[in-house]
Structure formats: C-alpha cells, structure tokens
Amino acid sequence: MRKLLAFLVLSFLAAGVYAQDKTAESRINAVTVYNDSAFVSRVAQVKLEAGDNTIVFDNILSQVEENSIRAIAGDDHVKIMGATLKSQYLTTASAENIRSVEAEITAVGDEIRGLRDEQTALRDEKKYLDSIQLFASGQLPKDLVTKMPSAPELENTLNFLSSKLKQNYKDSAALDIKGRDADKRLTALRQKLDALSGSNNKVKRTITVELQAAKPVTCEVTVSYMAGGASWQPLYDARADVEKSRVELVSYSLIRQATGEKWQDVEMTVSTAKPVTGGRLPYVAPWFLKPVEIHMQDKVSILKKRSYMDSMKQAEAFNTASLAGAGADEGVEYAVAPAAAPAPLSVVADNGVAVTYKLPKKITIDTDNNENKLAISTQQLTADFTYSSFPRASALAYLGSRVKNAANLQLLAGNMNIFLNGEFVGSSTIDNVGPGEEFDLYLGADENVKVKREQLEKKVDETIIGNILSPNKNTAFKYKIKIENYKSRKIKMKLFEAMPISQDDRIKIKQLKVSPDASQKDWQSRKGIYLWEFELEAGKNKEITFDYTIEHPREMAVEGL
Secondary structure, three states, X not given: OHHHHHHHHHHHHHHHHOXXXXXXXXXXXXXXXXXXXXXXXXXXXXXXXXXXXXXXXXEEOOOEEEEEEEEEEOOOOEEXXXXXXXXXXXXXXXXXXXXXXXXXXXXXXXXXXXXXXXXXXXXXXXXXXXXXXXXXXXXXXXXHHHOOOOHHHHHHHXXXXXXXXXXXXXXXXXHHHHHHHHHHHHHHHHXXXXXXXXXXHHEEEEEEEEEEEOOOEEEEEEEEEEEEOXXXXXXXXXXXXXXXXXXXXXXXXXXXXXXXXXXXXXXXXXXXXXXXXXXXXXOXXXXXXXXXXXXXXXXXXXXXXXXXXXXXXXXXXXXXXXXXXXXXXXXXXXXXXXXXXXXXXXXXXXXOOOOEEEOOOOEEEOOOOOOEEEEEXXXXXXXXXXXXXXXXXXXXXXXXXXXXXXXXXXXXXXXXXEEEOOEEEEEEEEOOEOOOOXXXXXXXXXXXXXXXXXXXXXXXXXXXXXXXEOXXXXXXXXXXXXXXXXXXXXXXXXXXXXXXXXXOOOOEEEEEEEEOOOOEEOHHHOOOEEEEEEEEOOOOEEEEEEEEEEEEEOOOOOOOO
C-alpha cells in the first residue's frame, strides 16, 4: 500500500514538473518596419497545465536574428523561463506550398492563352467587318446606277456595321484589361515561387518557449523576433488648391517585404530607429594617451612620402619664381587663377530621437517585395501662394508657399508628388520638418507665368587718345526682365536678380541704374542680390530694367563677363 501511494505521488509530481510539449497555432498580429528589417510579433492562444510547459511556434519562415527573440505571456500566473530558436534543414522546401503555387501559375497561364485566343478571334471578326464596310463603300455607288436602295436598307446596313464594330471595340478593350490583370498575377505568382524555392525555405525554423504556470490557465503567448527582407521610406502628396489658399499634405510609407511570411491583417508601425539586438553593455575601457609607436617598415614609408612632398614643394617654388622672373623681364602681366574652393564635406543631420508612425488601420502585405503605398496622415495647410523667379539662372516662375506643420507630426525628408488644382504637375522633395515648424513648400514651375530676361545693350568703350589706347576698358550693359501673368487671377510675385559685385579694386562698377527700385537690396545679407515684391493682375505684365558700366584694366580677363 505504501509503495502504491509513493508511485501515485511521483506520477502526480511528474505530471506537474515535466514540461508538456505543445505546438501552437500562431498568427502574425503586429509588425514594426525599420529601414532594413522588421520586428514581427506572433500570438497564439494556448492551454497550459500547472507546472512546466513547452510551447512550440512552428513554421517560422523568416531569417530570424536569434538574439532578438522576445516572449510575453498574457497572464500573471504564467512565468516565461526562456525562448530559443531551432533550425532543421529540409531536403525539399515547402513542397506542398510550391505545388500549390505552381498549379496557380499553370491556371493563370491557361487563362492568358484563352484570352489571347479570344483576341485573335476578335481581330478576325474586325477584319471581316472591315471587308463588309469596304465592299459596301464600293458596291453602293455601282448599285445607284441601276437602282436606288431604300432608306431602310441603307439604315439597316449602317446600323449593323456600327453596332458590330462598337461591340468589337468594347470586347477587345475588356480583354486587354483582363490580360494586363492576368499578367500582373502571373508575375506575382512567379515571384512568390522564387521566394518559396529560395534557400531560406530549405530550413524549417521553430521558436520554443519554456513557461511555468502556477495553475492550469488558458492565455495568449506572444513571441517577437527581428526578420530581414523588409524596408520602408516616406513619400508625400501635396495637393494645392490655389483658389481656396490651402494645401492638403498626405504622408505615406512605401513598404516592401520579402521575409517569406505574409502579413495578414496586422497592426503596422514604421520607425526610423536603429534596433539593437544585443543585450549587454560594451566593456567600459579607460582612455590612455601615449606616443605613436612606428615600426621600421612604417618609418621607411613615411620617409619616402616626406621626400616626395619636399620635391613637389621645391618644384612649385621653382615654377612660381620662373613666372615672376618672366613677368619682370618681359613686362607681361600674368592673371593667376584663384585656387579652387575645397569640396564641402557631407553634412550629417542629427534629428534626435527616432520617429515612429503607427498606421491607422490593419494592413495586409504579401511577401513579394512589391511596393505598398500606405497612408500615415493627412493635414490641411493654410497657404499664401507666391511665385518666385531668378531669371539669371532659370526663366521659370516657381509656385510656393510658407506653411506650418501640424503640432504633433514629424515630417521626414523624402520625395513629394505635386498636384495643382487636381492635376499632377511634377515631383519635388521635402526636408526634415519638426512638429509645429514653418517650412517652404515648393510646388514646381507654372508655365502660365512667363519670365523673360534679355540683354538690350552691350557697348565696349576703348577710347583712343592720340592713337594710344586707354589703359582701361569700359563695358556698358543694359537688361530688361519682363513678367507676364496668363493666369485667370491676380498673383503675388518675388523676382530676384544678381547685380555685379567687385572683389578687386581694379574692377569698378559704375552708373548702376534700376527701374523700378527694388523692394530689398542685399537680400538676406547676400551682396548684390536685389528682390522685387509685387502683385500682378490677370493678363498684365511688368518690366524691370537695369544698366551699369564695368571698368577694368584692358589686359585683365574678368571672370563672369
């Protein structure tokens, strides 16, 4: 009796202590997409016994970063003891799925061949109708010599040809649409087959979660992991309504994913964060300063380099002295070109913390690496539209406005599609814009505002006094800028022009005349930049003229003239 009781106690303890392996039926319920990866969450409803339990999340198709695995239990009586990734190499990759996709490809191929046959039949029918029409156009004049066809006969012939040709065109257009749709489906299926047949799918992955339950419970268990093969980037649509003085700015995320797992009705988040999968602080090392130790081989290399640089400096000094000597001996003035400015270094923008957007509804994205355009936000911006032009650089007038971003929205740098009064007019870009920040929104060039800059005069004065040329040369310029408004409404205009600025005492700008006067001179502390601000009525034009004289030594070549 005592042995039997001990056996029953041990059996009971074993039932509570030893882990119960269970395969969970899981689904992907949430995804956060980063610039080059995605954090995927899977959830399963599981029934746990009191004691230790092992839950297996099967058929993980993504290439999982093992250090990124997280597990959460949705019940306070359940404790997560650990989660591990296991991989099993398969001889065939998802054979059943591959056969299913291959069958779909065959079916779509048969559908496309059927559509092509129908198109051939419609083309033959069109040829037949054309032949009837050609025969009728040639035969009717002959019949008119002997007899006059009755009005009903003529009407019946015309109605027959008209109705048949219209139906033929309609059927042909419908088949074209079906054909394009079938071609798209076939391309997507082939991409899906390639993904299924890839090396990633020759490995069966499972995530095993160890749990300990204080009592029997039914709860949700979620595992999350980082997967490669996903990315996103921002995109914007700016829809300007000039009459209502507003711009609708729509923010989108362009998401691609080829993780191997379809995201079906998932909560979607996109983020600019750089996810870190490591879980340990790097070694905190002290910072020591000491002389650089140079090995013999490095010393030889350094000496050779110094010798080469010294020889180059000597050659440069010799060439400079030679030029100076030649100028002194021959009386020739050499114009030394200024040294080229160094190329600017790349500007590194530090935008602080990462930006995260949670999409407003659940999303479905297939694992085909196609682009998915998903809306993030929409805002109405009050706009005071103004045209700007710098005709010295471009004879175009650009529409834009100073607008203010929403107080709770961060805009990331990206491409922008521009729509003006409902029509697509081109593309532009947008910079990083903080919440509540004002920024310039450029909406592209408008051909209905014409800007023309022309040179009216260029006179060179080389005065000869006693058959001797003047030591200085005077060149007089005169320009005219004409702005024409072909819009149906009054517009605001900003016109910029650069007046010459001397950077050498020997070059003088004289008799500068501007009509009408500029609204601002040296705009934003840029020397010589003039700005005119004005309004221009519909159908009207405005002219701005300016002239000046540039004096410089006769033998001097002046850059910019």
